[in-house]
Amino acid sequence: MNFLFISENLPIDTYASEVVFYRHFKKLVENGHSVHILTDQNSYTNRKKDLWSKFKVHILPNRKWYYLPFKPFGILKYIRFSHYYYTYTKNLIVEQKINKLIGYISGNFLMAFAAFVQKKTSLPLISFFHDDTNELNFDDDKKSINHNTIEILNASAKVFIASEAFKTNWSKYSHKFCLLYPIPTDNITSKSIYPKLTNxxxxxxxxxxxxxxxxxxxxxxxxxxxxxxxxxxxxxxxxxxxxxxxxxxxxxxxxxxxxxxxxxxxxxxxxxxxxxxxxxxxxxxxxxxxxxxxxxxxxxxxxxxxxxxxxxxxxxxxxxxxxxxxxxxxxxxxxxxxxxxxxxxxxxxxxxxxxxxxxxxxxxxxxxxxxxxxx
The missing domain is CATH 3.40.50.2000 (Glycogen Phosphorylase B;)
Structure with missing residues (x-):
């Protein structure tokens, strides 16, 4: 199958969610699937040297001078997302024969764009939910982040959660939730649990x-x-x-x-x-x-x-x-x-x-x- 992952967080062999994506997506490729990454220019520029060459990366360019400013809500969000979809994403999905979308519930930009793409294409969207956005965000963006989190939860067919507690916080969507612990690296040499140390x-x-x-x-x-x-x-x-x-x-x-x-x-x-x-x-x-x-x-x-x-x-x-x-x-x-x-x-x-x-x-x-x- 051909998957399109839409996120600022790239699948990289480092730490936290990025390494979780890397480990799963690498195994998908090794199992014969194709993984495409759709990300923004800044995220790609900052991390491109760390990306695995077998991931196929597609870039949403930075704002040009004549673009209207982006806001994570309302008409300005719709205008920017429509431009990104019709100019950069629609043909990509057709040409690469994308079967399913993968999203990551984090931030206030490409998380919402993943939901937008799902609505435009009706492709199944499966999302990761590692950290509750309501618990992490206490600034002025909290209201819009909550709104965009609800949008992607509504758009997602399934959501991989890191703990059962998400079912309490977001009970309306608990029927979509699948518990999936963060995947560790394999082929680790295990140490004896009783090492001979003096301290x-x-x-x-x-x-x-x-x-x-x-x-x-x-x-x-x-x-x-x-x-x-x-x-x-x-x-x-x-x-x-x-x-x-x-x-x-x-x-x-x-x-x-x-x-x-x-x-x-x-x-x-x-x-x-x-x-x-x-x-x-x-x-x-x-x-x-x-x-x-x-x-x-x-x-x-x-x-x-x-x-x-x-x-x-x-x-x-x-x-x-x-x-x-x-x-x-x-x-x-x-x-x-x-x-x-x-x-x-x-x-x-x-x-x-x-x-x-x-x-x-x-x-x-x-x-x-x-x-x-x-x-």
Whole structure:
């Protein structure tokens, strides 16, 4: 089949949603399908060197001087989208014999254009929904983003969600939702869950939001008493103050790819960490967000200590799945006990192995994705 993915977020072997798209779309191509990418000029210019050559990319040009200004609502949106559709998209769909559209519910531009194209063509649209737009956006665009999110949900035949919590937030569309955990990379060399290290070596790799900094600082304050070290691989310069304040903390910049980060964790760590604020009000999007880093940690064969509110998507998952290494609070006594269990309790190893081989298995996840896509 021939698929057209419409988004500013490109399928690239990096992090977050981009790498999820890359892994699924690469497998689609390897399975004989054709994947076309329709994106804007700026997104393409910024990331073109990282795109896989077997993806077929098509560009929507930047605004020319005589274009009316774009607004994500009303007549100005309709005028711009009509121009992009009739000038650049309609013939593309015909010439490339596009069978289905793929969208990504994020932002306020090409998300809405994907819905527009679906209405014009009546082609089936299948969308990814990784982060709830209502929980992420608190600025002046919130109203239009909500409106455009509703538009693409209405236009989508199926929507891949990252956690069951989306069904609560968007109950009207729950019949369209299909749970699909973020796909990890395959062919990972798993590390023994009981590495012979003389100390607790804890690793964190991924985005470090400002909202997480107080939690990481609180956890760092426990390290000396727990005789443990923490390495943070992140993208927030503010986190470096922790390595100055606590000698047990090492901070490293983000690696270019998830593979490099994985290799570091395998060699240098025996436990991984996910540290959310205790109160969901401090980080509202964790109500629906399911962190891909947890899946990646499991694929490495590393146990993960999870500290998260019980009403967050991850907290609910831990409760429902009896995740041994879970705490809803920063209780040093409990955390110390959990870290000890991480290296001594065989049931922890069994949980990680089950997730690695079954629930988060990339081949199983992609099979579910592809079967839904082509149905």
């Amino acid at each position: 607790l070596e804890i690793g964190y790799s991924g985005s470090v939001y400002n909202e997480i900094l107080p939690s990481l600082e609180k956890f760092s304050g426990y390290l000396a008493e727990m005789n443990a070290n923490l390495t943070i691989i992140g993208n927030n310069e503010a986190v470096y103050q922790l390595s100055t304040q606590y000698k047990q903390v090492t901070c490293l910049p983000m690696f270019d790819t998830a593979k490099e980060a994985n290799n570091y964790l395998i060699v240098n760590c025996n436990i991984c960490l996910i540290a959310y604020p205790e109160n969901m009000i401090d980080m509202p999007w964790i109500k629906t967000c399911f962190p891909s880093k947890f899946i990646q940690y499991c694929m490495l064969g590393l146990p993960t200590l999870i500290i998260a509110p019980i009403d967050s998507a991850l907290g609910k998952w831990c409760t429902q799945n009896s995740w041994i290494l879970y705490s809803e609070k920063y209780d040093i006594k409990l955390i110390n006990q959990l870290l000890h269990q991480a290296l001594t309790n065989e049931d922890v190893a069994k949980q990680v192995k089950h997730l690695r081989n079954k629930v988060f298995n990339p081949n199983i996840l992609h099979q579910n994705f592809e079967e839904t896509l082509i149905a």
